[in-house]
Amino acid sequence: MASVWVFVEEDNGAPSTIGLELLTKAREMGDVTVVYLGEGGDAAFARLGEHGASRVVHLDSGDALPAAPVAAALADLAGESGPELIMFGQAYTDRDVAGRLAVRLGRSLLSNASDVALDGDGVVTTHEIFGGTQLAKASVAGPGPHLVIVRPKSFPVEASGGGAPEVSVVELPDAGAAAATITARHAEEREGPQLGEAAVIVSGGRGLGAAESYELVETLAKKLRAATGATRAIVDAGWVPYAKQVGQTGKTVKPDVYIAAGISGAMQHLVGMKDSKTIIAINKDADAPIFGIADLGVVGDVHNVLPKLIEALESR
Amino acid sequence: MQVVVCVKQIPDPAGPQALDPETHFLVRPTEQVLDDTDRYGVEMGLQIAQKHGGSVTLVSMGPAGSMQGIRQALAMGADKAVIIDDGDLKGSDALTTARVLAAAISRQAFDLVIAGTESTDGYSGVLPQMLAELLDAPALTYATSVEAGDGAITIHRQTAAGYDVVEASLPAVVAVTAGVVEPRYPTFKGIMDAKKKDVETLSASDLGIDTALDQRVDSVEAAPPREAGAKIEDDGEAHLRIIELLEQRKVI
């Protein structure tokens, strides 16, 4: 059986969602070791076991920026016990560790994968390109360790019913000249349903016309108990924080319903939301690309349609 | 402060993008533009060099072509450019690209290397991290604000929850996000001066880099298209159709 490692970062005391997605996939491909970065604890480790980890290597970088010491430790471990595949999520720290580890191991790194398989002679990955209109298959041949970064929401999270994993702790080395320190952490307020998990999302784009009009998106979202999202255009314009950005360089979402208000439907936005079950788009340009993937397209002005929609919902 | 900025010339994103049917590599026309994301890195570099004294060197790998993109970055104010243009580097993965850039950068002393968080055409999003490992330097990634000087650097690093304040000593690699600074537009004088600036061209063998390709693209095919549904003109009643659909989907 192939040996597969999955890098999982802790998020609020528990394994991150993307980590569990990767774990669900990894156990299909082989015997899974999780490299767990965070404070750890029995509950977190048990959760990894429930999702298919047989072993956990626990690392805690404290206030050090993790990538340099973690990559150094992983390069040593991979040299000793040589997994066929090491999986990372398309997430901040994952990317930092994967990049440095690729250099340490001298291995090619496949990023932005939406699927991954070991085919006996190496690793094969699938990548959505040109806004998901085309699928590319890439491969690296030969023995591992192969390094792959997978996009969020590529696999569902499913428990395997596995027992407690065997846990070992690895001390991190001093990163020397590559060291950096986290001196403060700031969490933005989280209010209402979160983008990554919400069943319904209302997103706004530049078609709203002004920052103040984002209130229409927020009001509608409240009525539908939905999370609010945005395009990069209005994030860059400073109307809303980056945490709301949906797309290639923002979040990947797959809600039951996605409402796009004043969004043109650029490739880089579509790649983050095109797998939503139902898409409703409101745009005043009948030729806007967003209509190409919308289940219901309304050619109209957001300043007419949204207030009426909110009012109608209020009177129900 | 010796600042190096990694910039990339890419096919105009507004135009049609095509892949070579045989190699599946992106077709790169002679006329390429500066990756919009790199304007933020160039601006950041110029501001830091202006504040502390020093110079800004551009490093770019890829076909030089008409050099329109490089000239644009020079016209913004960068002092000189090094281009690694070598047919053997076509289709290089991020690791080979990082090795090339690191070798070009290491030929001179540097305090700060600036890159974008991800490129528009390749978006592997791991290059700055690889560069940092090769240069034995910290990688200060996803930077939404940067303060550099006096042998040290402090950034705000975007996180899933908000941001972290991260500090390190120089030399360092920093990867900036779009919006970190407001990029300037080249002035007429800048454009004229750019024509006289020093542009050095190197090959992979000048840098002693092995160009073998480990990663290959085996096939590209159309994704199953998503069928569009009804498209209606708002006659003042379109919101009722939305409500109807939300009811069907049991959202309300």
Ligand SMILES: Cc1cc2nc3c(=O)[nH]c(=O)nc-3n(C[C@H](O)[C@H](O)[C@H](O)COP(=O)(O)OP(=O)(O)OC[C@H]3O[C@@H](n4cnc5c(N)ncnc54)[C@H](O)[C@@H]3O)c2cc1C
């Ligand atoms: C490397 C890279 C990464 C990127 N990553 C992302 C990403 O992660 N997410 C992302 O979203 N973008 C991303 N982009 C940017 C993307 O290319 C688009 O620029 C962006 O998505 C456009 O946002 P928009 O739809 O709000 O604005 P626009 O494209 O300007 O569209 C506004 C739309 O509103 C419509 N409109 C105008 N007025 C009204 C009105 N009164 N009522 C109704 N409709 C109206 C217009 O017809 C138009 O279609 C990225 C780009 C690059 C180069």
Ligand SMILES: Nc1ncnc2c1ncn2[C@@H]1O[C@H](COP(=O)(O)O)[C@@H](O)[C@H]1O
């Ligand atoms: N060929 C290249 N030449 C110079 N810089 C590059 C090149 N490729 C990537 N970069 C830099 O690395 C960043 C991230 O690129 P990527 O890894 O392709 O997403 C870019 O924003 C550039 O600053």
